[in-house]
Amino acid sequence: MQTVINVEQLSKSYGNLLAVDKISLSVKCGSVYGLLGANGAGKSTMIECILGTKDPDSGTVSVLGYNSKKDRRRLFQNVGVQFQEGDYQPEIKVSELCEESACLYEAPADWKKLCEQFGIGNKIDHAVKSLSGGERQRLFIVLALIPNPELVFLDELTTGLDAKARRDVWKILSELKSKGLTIFLTSHFMDEVEALCDEICILRNGKAVFFGTVEQAKKASGYENFEDAYLMLSGEEVEKE
Amino acid sequence: MKSFGILLKNELKLNIRNMNMVIFAVIMPLLVLIVLGFIYGTKPAADGVSYTFMEQSFGALCCISICAGGLMGLPLVVSEYRERKILKRLKVTPVSPAKLLLVEFLIYVIYCVVSMFTLFTAAMLFWKIKIHGSFLLFLGSWLLTMVSTLSIGLLVGGIAKNMKSASVIACILYFPMLIFSGATLPYEVMPVAMQKIISIFPLTQGIQLMKAVFLGLPIENALLPVTIMIAVTLICFGISVKCFKWE
Incomplete structure (x- = not known):
């Protein structure tokens, strides 16, 4: 292998x-x-x-x-990475953070679908800082999977x-x-x-x-x-x- | 290229949401223009000259937004991203430092353009200013002044250890340049000895050049300020990309 x-x-x-x-x-x-x-x-x-x-x-x-x-x-x-203390721009929304991450890759995954899968599909218009701890954690896993790694x-x-x-x-x-x-x-x-x-x-x-x-x-x-x-x-x- | 556009769009949105630069780079210069307008109106700059005080000050007013963006906004936003470990997160993506810095740089260029445009429109409508010299030369010297000042900010943001040291350096650069380079206090009203001291600021050079081409005055030695500003731009850009710190 x-x-x-x-x-x-x-x-x-x-x-x-x-x-x-x-x-x-x-x-x-x-x-x-x-x-x-x-x-x-x-x-x-x-x-x-x-x-x-x-x-x-x-x-x-x-x-x-x-x-x-x-x-x-x-x-x-x-390669996708989720750090223990991931940080983000103070006023950024979930959709903006996902979009910014996705645009960096040649063949990114569909981030809206990933958000749905991880149960934060209804939060994409919210500010990241307004999410609960658990939702934020799931968002950071989504970010790590956006590259289609x-x-x-x-x-x-x-x-x-x-x-x-x-x-x-x-x-x-x-x-x-x-x-x-x-x-x-x-x-x-x-x-x-x-x-x-x-x-x-x-x-x-x-x-x-x-x-x-x-x-x-x-x-x-x-x-x-x-x-x-x-x-x-x-x-x-x-x-x- | 597509990623550049998306980054620029989102980062600009975030920057506007923050409001600081809208106030310091767009509203404040406009307020200074209005105050000067009420004081001097359409009076000539001095006895026997054909241009008004407002026309003489126009280049300097454009530099308020250049100073705010280049010496405050830009270094602080880049060092904030470093301190908040946003750059660390970006380090494990394929993005290049040059692209990131260019996106942030362009945001402040946009503020400067908006500010210049609103100032020009307001001054033209209410105080009848017009360009006596060459519009293209004015645009060129404005562009050069802006790019060289913003590149100093980029350098500070690119290599400062943390937000605190970036903000100290930014203050050391911002306040003297803003007050003494002729951007707020007109260069003409300062004592001659002081004029000599402040002409070492690159911004002073830029303002004098802008003023001369705006008013159509003869330019004695344009080569020196132009060379200084181009050199500052290239050196600052080079160092900030080369020595960029993610953390």
Whole structure:
């Protein structure tokens, strides 16, 4: 199977803090890859180094065969990104934000249809700042899908969504995956990871402590429940009473 | 090309919705024109000259919007987009820095054009101003003054660390230029010593050039201001695209 993201020996530090320590990983075409870890474990730094918005201290990154810094403009024709704290112009409306995003791509998806799919179709004339947290989160997933991407990065994709909306998002992402989309995500919800991810990598203080599938994680930790397995592997285990 | 049009349309809408530039670049110059009009009316600029005070001041009035747009609006909007991480979001799209900067640049060109047009119409209707020199030369020197001033703003916005430092730099450039270059206080009423000091501002050069071609006065040394303004434009454009910071 073809490799979409290939990271080798990536390191990045901020002053004395080693945020990412010699991590290598590869993501296969058409799979869903989950990058897990506690707050501050290095997930966002990792994503930013892959996307080229941060410079790694050492190591190499290739995305769809491109160097994300040098070939930025060609690469991002085919890659969608949703950042944890996406921001927008203060007075902008949903329709304007979508239109502005869509016009940057050669073959964009129909953003009105995407808004309908994600349940914000009736909000397109509203100001983005007037949306609820959950609606805004869905809008930012829509923005990431507007390029009609081969690969999408979703950083904490369903934070702030209610149970029904999360299920809806999973369903749409699974459909897109079956059409060949590769998804790279981070999440703090283990049910979501279990439902979506083919492969996971668990980070702990900037080091990769586990690679494999959800089932392998359960086996390696000896826990039936994936959340328990995650907590044990990530070193966040709750002290037993 | 299509994307350029859509970006320009949406960014212009957002900018107008914000109202700041409508007030400072369109309404304020018009107010200054009206005040001057009520004071000087159609009186000649001095004894024995054939042009009126309003005609003499017209070029300077056009520079109020150029200053507001180029030295306040443009640097602040670009640095605001950086601070709010809007540019970071755009960094992971195929858009080029040159296209983004050009869109923002053109928005302020539009404000300057609108302001010049309203000023000219009002001054012509109420205070009967007319161009004694060449209309095309006036347009040319106005364009040059505008583009060179806006490019300074683009440079500040393109490379300032954050909104705060952009706004400090913008203020340092804006207020002295607006007040002392002849854009609000007429150059003619200043003491000679002061006139000498302020002629180092590129804007002063532009205003003097505009005034001369508007009134049809002989231009002694047009090459110097033209060269200065073209050089400033090219250098500022070059640096702001080359050293553009997304974050």
